[in-house]
Amino acid sequence: MKIGFIGLGLIGGSIAKAIRLYYPGSEIVAFDKNRETLALATAESVVDTAVTVIDDNFRDCSYIFLCTPVIHNSAYLSQVKPFLSENTVLTDVGSVKTPIHEDAAKLGLDTFFIGGHPMTGSEKSGYANSKAVLIENAYYIISPSSDAQKKKASEYASFVQSLKALPVVLDCRTHDYITGTISHLPHVIASGLVNFVKDHDTKDELMKLLAAGGFKDITRIASSSPTMWEHILLSNRENLSSILESYIETLKEAKKMIDEGNAQEIYRFFDSSRNYRNSVPEISAGPIKKMFAVYCDIIDEAGVVATIATILASNNISIKNIGIVHNREFEEGVLRIEFYDEAAQKNAAQVLRKHRYTVYERA
Numbered sequence: 001m002k003i004g005f006i007g008l009g010l011i012g013g014s015i016a017k018a019i020r021l022y023y024p025g026s027e028i029v030a031f032d033k034n035r036e037t038l039a040l041a042t043a044e045s046v047v048d049t050a051v052t053v054i055d056d057n058f059r060d061c062s063y064i065f066l067c068t069p070v071i072h073n074s075a076y077l078s079q080v081k082p083f084l085s086e087n088t089v090l091t092d093v094g095s096v097k098t099p100i101h102e103d104a105a106k107l108g109l110d111t112f113f114i115g116g117h118p119m120t121g122s123e124k125s126g127y128a129n130s131k132a133v134l135i136e137n138a139y140y141i142i143s144p145s146s147d148a149q150k151k152k153a154s155e156y157a158s159f160v161q162s163l164k165a166l167p168v169v170l171d172c173r174t175h176d177y178i179t180g181t182i183s184h185l186p187h188v189i190a191s192g193l194v195n196f197v198k199d200h201d202t203k204d205e206l207m208k209l210l211a212a213g214g215f216k217d218i219t220r221i222a223s224s225s226p227t228m229w230e231h232i233l234l235s236n237r238e239n240l241s242s243i244l245e246s247y248i249e250t251l252k253e254a255k256k257m258i259d260e261g262n263a264q265e266i267y268r269f270f271d272s273s274r275n276y277r278n279s280v281p282e283i284s285a286g287p288i289k290k291m292f293a294v295y296c297d298i299i300d301e302a303g304v305v306a307t308i309a310t311i312l313a314s315n316n317i318s319i320k321n322i323g324i325v326h327n328r329e330f331e332e333g334v335l336r337i338e339f340y341d342e343a344a345q346k347n348a349a350q351v352l353r354k355h356r357y358t359v360y361e362r363a
């Protein structure tokens with residue numbers, strides 16, 4: 001199987017790495033404007049053929065993935081067109097789908113183009129941050145161009161599944177309304193909030209200094225690539241305009257209940273959000289992954305961390321992360337040890353208790 005990539009950053013790189021992992025014999029051809037990326041991907045044997053122009057190397061691909069910022073993906077449709085063969089699935093990973101579907105239709109690529117969008121990612125970008133596990137357990141939206149593509153679309157869905165992602169079929173317009181609400185709006189809110197704090201901070205930047213979990217949890221995504229988000233907002237303008245209008249109404253209602261000192265409404269507001277948020281499934285990949293950690297009381301003396309690491313190593317338990325933490329629950333400070341899976345977490349707790357350590361298990 002030969003697979004082509006145009007753009008090999010966070011998402012393109014992650015898909016290419018997953019393909020390399022699950023289809024080690026496949027041939028991967030990649031084009032990216034960044035030559036260092038191509039050199040690294042070739043050195044890591046993720047890519048077999050790195051090219052600096054889109055040429056014959058893309059002929060006979062089973063899949064061609066467009067993985068650059070969304071407006072550029074559309075621009076590449078015409079450049080790859082001469083190299084498509086009957087069985088090629090031309091796809092993209094862009095966060096907005098309707099414009100690229102329209103552009104593909106204008107170019108007569110209806111039988112080739114099937115939109116794709118893995119619902120996973122990070123605030124970090126670039127090939128260096130890519131990894132195969134990024135798409136593992138992530139919903140992967142597939143948007144066929146027409147009913148005529150049923151067979152190709154179902155093969156694409158199976159392929160996505162074989163890379164350990166979870167395919168979901170959605171038409172491009174529904175996709176853009178949904179992602180506008182659950183992804184594009186939150187990015188506007190996060191960046192707006194960060195800019196708001198920047199503009200309202202005290203002279204000695206006390207807000208920046210004191211910002212704690214609340215601010216940091218809701219604004220991680222404000223560190224995302226500005227280029228990527230410029231392309232997304234410009235491509236989903238109609239949806240975002242009306243979604244933002246409704247959201248502004250929600251903010252106005254929140255202001256009203258505060259102005260009126262309406263305790264019942266305020267309680268209802270937070271109660272309803274808590275219930276809904278607690279019902280959001282955690283199965284899909286995303287930034288919030290289940291953690292497998294134990295917390296262990298330690299006495300403050302030299303070598304204690306090394307002792308614990310040795311005990312775990314001698315029981316064949318691998319540590320993912322280890323460090324002392326201070327938080328509201330553990331004011332004195334405890335050692336937090338993170339593991340790769342639940343079995344290791346349970347095993348470690350048992351072993352450490354056997355060595356008379358006080359252990360707390362937390363997710």
Ligand SMILES: NC(=O)c1ccc[n+]([C@@H]2O[C@H](COP(=O)([O-])OP(=O)(O)OC[C@H]3O[C@@H](n4cnc5c(N)ncnc54)[C@H](O)[C@@H]3O)[C@@H](O)[C@H]2O)c1
Pocket residue numbers: 006007008009010011012031032033034037067068069070072073093094095096117118119120121122123124125126127225228232
């Ligand atoms: N980052 C996320 O969380 C995320 C999640 C899902 C989908 N997406 C979508 O995936 C696509 C890629 O995003 P990413 O996060 O991988 O970005 P990225 O910045 O990590 O990667 C983009 C890659 O494309 C290359 N590139 C940029 N412009 C180019 C051009 N004109 N020609 C050739 N190569 C070019 C860059 O060198 C880089 O390697 C976007 O369309 C984005 O909407 C992103």
Ligand SMILES: O=C(O)C(=O)C[C@]1(C(=O)O)C=C[C@@H](O)C=C1
Pocket residue numbers: 094095118119120121122123124182183184221224286287
């Ligand atoms: O986890 C993140 O950092 C993301 O922003 C990922 C995220 C999102 O959830 O909004 C961003 C854009 C995508 O198109 C899909 C996923």
